[in-house]
Amino acid sequence: CDRASLTVNDGKDRRVLCGLRQPELVLISCSNIVDFSFVSTHEAIGYRGFKVYSQTIDAPTHWTCTSDGFTTAATTATTTTTTTTIATTATTAATTTTIATTATTTTIATTAATTTTIATAAATTTIATTTLWTTPFGTGAVSTSNQQIFTCGQQPLLLECDQPGYGLILHKVQLGASQTGDCTFSSNDCVEDRTKIYNTCAGKTLCYISTSAQSMKSCNGTKSNYVYVEYQCIPTRPKLIRDICPSTDSSENVEGGAIISSLNYTSESRTCKLQLQTSESLGSQSYKAFKIYILTLNLPIRPTLRDQGAQCSENDPSIEIDDPESGVTRLCGNSHARYLLETCSNTIEIRYKNLIVNTDTTKYKGFEIYLESIQRDKCRPTLPPSIRTPPFNITSRIICGLASGRETVNFACTPNYGLVFLQSYHFVTKEPSQCNVNEYTCLYPSKQPQAQCSGQQTCSYTYPVPLLSPLNACQNSQADSTQFYYQCLPMRPSLEYSTVKFCFNSETLNEKGFIETPDYPNTYQNGKRQCSLTIRLPKNNDGKIYSIYLYIIGLSLRDTSTINPSSATECFDSIKYTDGDRTDSLCGKIDQPVLEYYTNKQEVNLTLNISEALPFSEWNNWQGARLFYIIGDQSLPSQPTSIDDTDKSSKGKLNLGGLIAGIVVGVLLVAVIIGFVLYRRHLLLKSSITPTVKYDNDTITVNGATTNEGTEKQTSTSVDLLKEPAT
Numbered sequence: 001c002d003r004a005s006l007t008v009n010d011g012k013d014r015r016v017l018c019g020l021r022q023p024e025l026v027l028i029s030c031s032n033i034v035d036f037s038f039v040s041t042h043e044a045i046g047y048r049g050f051k052v053y054s055q056t057i058d059a060p061t062h063w064t065c066t067s068d069g070f071t072t073a074a075t076t077a078t079t080t081t082t083t084t085t086i087a088t089t090a091t092t093a094a095t096t097t098t099i100a101t102t103a104t105t106t107t108i109a110t111t112a113a114t115t116t117t118i119a120t121a122a123a124t125t126t127i128a129t130t131t132l133w134t135t136p137f138g139t140g141a142v143s144t145s146n147q148q149i150f151t152c153g154q155q156p157l158l159l160e161c162d163q164p165g166y167g168l169i170l171h172k173v174q175l176g177a178s179q180t181g182d183c184t185f186s187s188n189d190c191v192e193d194r195t196k197i198y199n200t201c202a203g204k205t206l207c208y209i210s211t212s213a214q215s216m217k218s219c220n221g222t223k224s225n226y227v228y229v230e231y232q233c234i235p236t237r238p239k240l241i242r243d244i245c246p247s248t249d250s251s252e253n254v255e256g257g258a259i260i261s262s263l264n265y266t267s268e269s270r271t272c273k274l275q276l277q278t279s280e281s282l283g284s285q286s287y288k289a290f291k292i293y294i295l296t297l298n299l300p301i302r303p304t305l306r307d308q309g310a311q312c313s314e315n316d317p318s319i320e321i322d323d324p325e326s327g328v329t330r331l332c333g334n335s336h337a338r339y340l341l342e343t344c345s346n347t348i349e350i351r352y353k354n355l356i357v358n359t360d361t362t363k364y365k366g367f368e369i370y371l372e373s374i375q376r377d378k379c380r381p382t383l384p385p386s387i388r389t390p391p392f393n394i395t396s397r398i399i400c401g402l403a404s405g406r407e408t409v410n411f412a413c414t415p416n417y418g419l420v421f422l423q424s425y426h427f428v429t430k431e432p433s434q435c436n437v438n439e440y441t442c443l444y445p446s447k448q449p450q451a452q453c454s455g456q457q458t459c460s461y462t463y464p465v466p467l468l469s470p471l472n473a474c475q476n477s478q479a480d481s482t483q484f485y486y487q488c489l490p491m492r493p494s495l496e497y498s499t500v501k502f503c504f505n506s507e508t509l510n511e512k513g514f515i516e517t518p519d520y521p522n523t524y525q526n527g528k529r530q531c532s533l534t535i536r537l538p539k540n541n542d543g544k545i546y547s548i549y550l551y552i553i554g555l556s557l558r559d560t561s562t563i564n565p566s567s568a569t570e571c572f573d574s575i576k577y578t579d580g581d582r583t584d585s586l587c588g589k590i591d592q593p594v595l596e597y598y599t600n601k602q603e604v605n606l607t608l609n610i611s612e613a614l615p616f617s618e619w620n621n622w623q624g625a626r627l628f629y630i631i632g633d634q635s636l637p638s639q640p641t642s643i644d645d646t647d648k649s650s651k652g653k654l655n656l657g658g659l660i661a662g663i664v665v666g667v668l669l670v671a672v673i674i675g676f677v678l679y680r681r682h683l684l685l686k687s688s689i690t691p692t693v694k695y696d697n698d699t700i701t702v703n704g705a706t707t708n709e710g711t712e713k714q715t716s717t718s719v720d721l722l723k724e725p726a727t
Contacts, residue, residue: 006050007037011164017050026052030059033164140239140256141165142372143291149229152183153211160206161233167203169293169337170195170231171447175216175224183226190219191228197559197570199589202337203236203295208561214570217584234293234337234370244319244352245272254278257372259295260350265366267300270354277347278373288346289376292321295368297335298620300357301521319367320351326408326460329452331367333521334556334623335591340369341452342376344408344462363620388412389488394422394634398483400435401463408462411453413488418457420551420593421450421486423637426479437483442474443640446482454592455491485637489593489628491553497628502575502608503531511538511631514553517575517608517624521554524573524624527613535629536603549598549630550577555590556623558614575625576607586625593628598636 001018008015010029017026027034036052144166151157159168176191178184201207213223238257245262252258254276278288299317312318312332321329325344350369389395391414399409411419424446430439453459463482492514493499499514500507508515515533517524537546558572571587578584579601586596606627614622 003042004040004047005038006052007039008034008052009037010034028057035164141235141237142257143169143235143293143370144233146171146230146232149231150185150226151211152226154213155211156208157211157227157229158206158208159201159229159231163233165235165237166233167205167236167295167337168201168207168231169234169339170198170201170207170229171339172228172230173198173209174228175214176226176228177216177219177222177224178226181225185226185228190216190222192216192218192224194570196555196588196590198561199336199338200559200561210561217582234295236295238370238372242274244274244350245270246274251275251277254290254371254373257370259368259370261296261368262352262354262366265299265354265364267357267364268354269356271352273349273351275347275349276371279346289374290343290346290348290371291374292340292343292372293338293370294331294335294340295337295370296365297331297333297367298365299332299334299367300364301333315355317354317357319353319369320349321369322349322351323460324348326462327410327458329456329459333591336589339451342374342462346373365620388414389486390414391417391488391490392630392632392634394485394487394636396483396485396637398435398437398481399461399463401480401482408460409449411449411456411459411461411486413457415457416490416492416494417488418455418491418593419450419453419459419486420489420595421454421484422595423639424448424450424482424484425640427481427483428474428477428479429481432480435481437481440481442477444474444479446484448482449484450592450594454594489551491593500533502533502606503529505533507534507536508629513629515606515625515627515629517626520624520626523614523619523622524610525614525616525619527610529608529610532605532607534603534605535631537601537631544633545600546631546633547598547600548579548604549632549634550596550604551593551628551630552586552590552596553593553626553628554623555586555588555625556621557587557625558611558618558622559587561588571609572611573622574609575627576609577604579604595636596627598634 001016003018005016005018008017008027010027010031011033012031013027013029015026034054038050141163144161149157149159159170161168172193173195174191174193176185176189178189179186198207198209201209209227209229211227213225215221216224235257236259238259240252240254240256240258242252242258242260243263244260250273252274255278258276260274260276276290278290301316312330316332318330318332321331321341323329323343323345324347329341348371352367389412397409400407413419425437425443426446427437427440428442429436430441449459449461452461490497490512497513498510499516500509501516501518503518518526518529535548535550537548540546557574560569560572571585574585574587576583576585577597579599581601582599584597
């Protein structure tokens with residue numbers, strides 16, 4: 001069976017089949033999972049493939065079944081039965097599922113008899129797996145809790161879902177360098193996020209993370225000596241699996257997990273909706289809601305449009321998740337598997353609108369959404385729609401989590417602009433009921449609201465509770481407040497914000513605009529390339545200091561994690577940028593906008609490196625990149641001060657005071673008086689400073705209180721200034 005084979009495996013019994021066979025009984029199993037794996041390494045002209053019939057039966061009373069696989073009757077040494085036994089247990093008519101000979105995974109719920117058909121063998125190595133499940137009782141399979149791994153080993157780290165039928169959701173991958181050089185973690189360590197390199201792990205049953213020492217650009221080139229990973233496993237075959245376009249009911253009750261999807265995507269005009277609800281627990285005060293994840297999002301997009309949020313127009317295939325209490329989230333284009341949001345309501349509606357779009361030879365997958373009913377504290381009443389944030393303004397917001405009910409914050413940009421989050425931190429404050437982030441005992445970076453809202457024109461984010469810090473950084477204290485900074489940027493080219501392309505242009509011409517790889521957002525299948533492009537600061541006589549700001553709007557370039565996970569080199573294809581002092585490369589998958597880099601150097605050179613042509617099977621996986629640049633003098637938020645650093649600083653001042661107090665008795669009295677006056681002035685000054693933002697003299701600042709959200713501050717380059725020619 002070295003050229004083509006079918007393997008049937010239920011966890012204990014394994015059958016490998018090949019050649020020509022007559023109809024026969026292959027296996028009887030009392031496992032609730034059976035894997036069918038098809039492998040073909042050569043083209044086989046004249047062979048028809050195979051067809052398998054299966055059905056569920058009630059286990060005979062004399063069998064002893066275990067949950068992890070097949071066991072036979074106690075009096076029988078081998079698996080034997082008759083076809084009569086199977087025939088008498090058929091419950092419904094057979095259904096047929098066709099599996100293409102590309103690498104795919106298909107699952108069939110076996111509450112009914114099923115027939116699985118595989119087409120003719122392919123010309124290249126092909127693996128197709130089909131998993132047959134029985135429908136579980138109760139809530140069925142649900143997501144695992146978040147797992148945290150901290151390792152200093154030099155061997156690749158294996159992330160794996162222990163249970164069959166589960167896939168990885170990667171929340172965070174960080175490199176770190178401990179201050180002592182030992183394999184220990186401290187909240188003061190310098191860390192660098194590398195999640196984007198491993199986004200392709202999402203949805204897989206296992207994945208390797210490189211743990212070799214690497215230079216960290218955000219830590220002044222310091223070599224990492226540990227890796228921190230945060231992930232969880234999501235069931236790929238939960239209790240409820242529904243097509244978004246059902247032929248029967250358009251509503252479902254969800255208790256546990258569910259997958260809603262567009263099966264066998266084709267370009268056609270179609271509009272469907274499905275209402276989902278979860279029941280309140282009898283006799284319980286807990287409030288029910290949904291936690292929602294993207295498993296697959298691969299819908300056609302038009303070359304003039306971005307992938308998310310505001311750029312999902314009425315003329316593009318899209319899905320909408322409508323929470324009556326917190327609003328609508330619209331998705332289109334491409335996304336890796338990731339956590340999306342948590343609802344406020346126990347009832348949501350998912351709407352799917354498909355249109356006829358020219359997809360050429362590209363095969364699109366459609367979408368899969370995993371959602372799970374959860375118990376949560378009730379949200380506070382939804383605030384009125386947010387006032388639109390002007391383009392480019394950098395805005396600070398604070399949201400509270402442990403006061404009465406979960407708090408919701410609304411965002412809104414002007415049309416054709418999307419949210420970009422510059423910084424977000426969770427705080428454990430001294431008085432949780434006051435939501436004062438200036439008085440805190442611990443803090444750590446947050447992935448929200450950006451995971452839910454980045455790229456969207458409008459968004460409503462609800463503070464999730466509980467929130468425990470990673471790696472016990474806050475001694476398992478629960479964060480009660482989040483502060484974040486964001487701005488609204490254009491997400492697509494226009495007459496106002498034009499585009500330059502690698503391999504067609506050699507430099508940018510304007511103060512703001514887009515940079516794209518050839519054919520974006522279509523795949524870059526035109527073979528090996530190396531092209532350069534330059535962003536230059538303008539010559540000006542106004543005395544202002546300008547900088548170059550580089551944002552990633554969308555990135556999809558091959559990284560080595562998909563080719564050789566143990567490689568010390570991250571990128572297979574890349575965009576390399578350098579300002580003469582700092583050099584770095586971009587690759588992997590980023591499907592939400594983020595600020596990548598800024599410098600006040602005179603110019604930044606960018607080079608696109610495509611190592612080789614994409615295989616045809618990879619065309620739909622890699623689209624290239626869209627970047628956005630600004631030449632201006634934006635005032636970016638500075639990093640909050642670590643509480644440990646604050647303590648060290650205050651201890652130093654006390655020691656100095658003790659030294660002065662040891663001088664002559666006659667001078668002591670004068671020193672105490674002067675010290676008291678200076679101390680009072682220091683307190684007054686400290687109370688008037690917001691340490692997390694640097695304000696320039698020539699920026700616009702607006703201060704004002706918002707209901708339940710603490711204080712909002714805005715700072716940015718004047719819009720008029722950005723429109724002036726920098727000459």
